[in-house]
Amino acid sequence: MVYDGDEKMAELTREQILEYDREYNQHPWLTGTVNAIPVERADGIYFWDYNGKRYYDMSSQLANVNLGYGNKDIIEAVQKQVEVLPYIAPAFASGPRSELAKMLIDLAPDNMGKVLFTCGGSDANEAAIYAARTFTGKNKILSRYRSYHGSTLGSGNLSGDPRRFALERPAATGFLKFYDPYVYRSKIPFRDDAEASAHYLEQLEEQIQYEGPDQIAAIEVESVTGANGVIIPPDGYLQGLRALCDKYGILLICDEVMAGFGRTGTMFAFEHWGIKPDIISFAKGVTCGYVQLGGIIMSREIADYFKDKTFLYGLTYSGHSLACAAGVAAVNYYREHHILEHVNEVGKVFGELLESMKEKHRSVGDVRYIGLFGAVELMKDREKKIPLVPYGYDENATMARIQTLLKERGFSAFGRENNINITPPLIITEEELREGFEILDEVLTIVDETFLS
Numbered sequence: 001m002v003y004d005g006d007e008k009m010a011e012l013t014r015e016q017i018l019e020y021d022r023e024y025n026q027h028p029w030l031t032g033t034v035n036a037i038p039v040e041r042a043d044g045i046y047f048w049d050y051n052g053k054r055y056y057d058m059s060s061q062l063a064n065v066n067l068g069y070g071n072k073d074i075i076e077a078v079q080k081q082v083e084v085l086p087y088i089a090p091a092f093a094s095g096p097r098s099e100l101a102k103m104l105i106d107l108a109p110d111n112m113g114k115v116l117f118t119c120g121g122s123d124a125n126e127a128a129i130y131a132a133r134t135f136t137g138k139n140k141i142l143s144r145y146r147s148y149h150g151s152t153l154g155s156g157n158l159s160g161d162p163r164r165f166a167l168e169r170p171a172a173t174g175f176l177k178f179y180d181p182y183v184y185r186s187k188i189p190f191r192d193d194a195e196a197s198a199h200y201l202e203q204l205e206e207q208i209q210y211e212g213p214d215q216i217a218a219i220e221v222e223s224v225t226g227a228n229g230v231i232i233p234p235d236g237y238l239q240g241l242r243a244l245c246d247k248y249g250i251l252l253i254c255d256e257v258m259a260g261f262g263r264t265g266t267m268f269a270f271e272h273w274g275i276k277p278d279i280i281s282f283a284k285g286v287t288c289g290y291v292q293l294g295g296i297i298m299s300r301e302i303a304d305y306f307k308d309k310t311f312l313y314g315l316t317y318s319g320h321s322l323a324c325a326a327g328v329a330a331v332n333y334y335r336e337h338h339i340l341e342h343v344n345e346v347g348k349v350f351g352e353l354l355e356s357m358k359e360k361h362r363s364v365g366d367v368r369y370i371g372l373f374g375a376v377e378l379m380k381d382r383e384k385k386i387p388l389v390p391y392g393y394d395e396n397a398t399m400a401r402i403q404t405l406l407k408e409r410g411f412s413a414f415g416r417e418n419n420i421n422i423t424p425p426l427i428i429t430e431e432e433l434r435e436g437f438e439i440l441d442e443v444l445t446i447v448d449e450t451f452l453s
Helices: 014-024 072-084 095-107 121-136 153-158 162-167 193-211 237-248 269-273 300-308 321-336 339-360 398-408 430-450
Strands: 039-043 046-049 054-057 112-118 140-144 175-178 216-222 251-255 279-282 294-299 364-370 373-381 419-422
Touching (some): 054 430, 112 121, 112 300, 121 140, 121 251, 121 300, 175 193, 193 237, 216 237, 321 339, 339 364, 339 373, 339 430, 398 430
Parallel strands (some): 140 175, 140 216, 216 251
Antiparallel strands (some): 039 046, 046 054, 279 294, 373 419
16 A cells, blocks of 8 residues: 555555565565566455465465365455454453364363464464573474574574574574485385384484483474475374484474465374474464464373463464464364365376376375375486486576466466475365366476476
C-alpha cells in the first residue's frame, strides 16, 4: 500500500511491487538482485501471480502450507483472536496457548510432559539445544551431514549442509557431524534394511566412543531428512539410534519441523518406527504458515528438571496469541477432516507417479517418498550414480535452471543439490496430483535431452 496525493492508501501496482522488492528487500538465501515472482493471491493448492498465471504449489511453499490456502477454520480463528487478545507476553497464561500446549501433549508419545513455544523451527532447535545441555550438563551435540536445522547460530551449527559454513566463522562449540543412512548413494550393496541400519549404527557407536559418551548431551536427527533430499531411514535405524542413546545416557532429539503434522501420513514421522524421543522440535505444519510458530515438546523427566530451575531461553513472541489460535484450528482441522487418512490414500498415487518418473526418465536416479513427502534425485549417469550436480557446487546453476523450467510451466517446487523435493499441500486431490505431474514429466523430458552427457 502507498499514499496517493490525497494521503489515502492505494494498492501497489505489479511494477511498484517489483521495483520496491528489488530496491529495498534482501531475500534470505538469495543474492541481492532477485527477480522474484510477485504473488497476488492463493487458494487451495494454487497461487497466482499478477499476470493471472496459476501455479501448482507442489512444495507447500517451504513444506509448511500443509492445509493449503484459504482455510476458513484457521482464518476465522485468527480473526476472532485478534479482536479478543492479539498478544500477551510469554509470562502470562492465555486460552489458545494453554489449549494448544495440551493438544500437542495429547498428540505426542506418552513420555512427553511440557511444550515450550518459539517463533519457528530455527529457534525451536535453539531451545532444544539449550534444554539438552542444561538438563545433562554436557556440551556436545551430534547431528548429520545431510541435515538442516535452522539458520541461527546454534541451529546453523547443528545443521550439516553447506548453509552452515557462514555460521562457522567462528563456529559455535560442541557441534559434531556423523554420516546419514543414505542407502541409495552408498557404495556398499546392502542386502536389506537390517544390514544397512547395522552398518550406519556401528559407525555412529564408534564415533560416540571416540567423542566420549560422558561428553555428549544429545543426538539430533530429522526423523526423515527433509530439505536435503527426503532421505528415509532404513527400518531399524531409528530404533537402533534410540537404543544407542539409552545405552550411553544421551538424549534423542527428533526434528519434526518439516516432517511433522501429517506430512508422512502420521502426526509425527518417528511414529512410523515406534520410538519415543526425549525432545521433539516442531514448526511449519502446526499453523500451516498462517501465523509463524514453533516449539519443543519435552519429556516429563526434562520438564520436571525445570520445575525449580529457570528455563533461560525465550522470545518476546513465544507462544503468540494469534499463532496459537491458528495452531488450535489447524490441529482440529487435521483431526476433523481426517487429513492423515487422506495423506495415506493419496500418498499411494503420489508414490506411483514418482515411480513412473523413475521408469520413464534416464535423468532420474532415485525417487523417495513417504506420505506426501517426496524427492526426485537427478543423475548425470544413473548407472554409475554420478549426480547431475556435485554436492555443494553447482557451477552452471543447473538445478536453478530446472526449477525455472518448472515454474515457467506453473509447477512450484524446491530442492537442494541434485534433488527436486515435492511436498504438496496435504489436501491435494488425486486429480490435482496427476495434473501437476504432467508438468514434471514434461520438464524431466527436457532434462533427459538437454542436461545429460
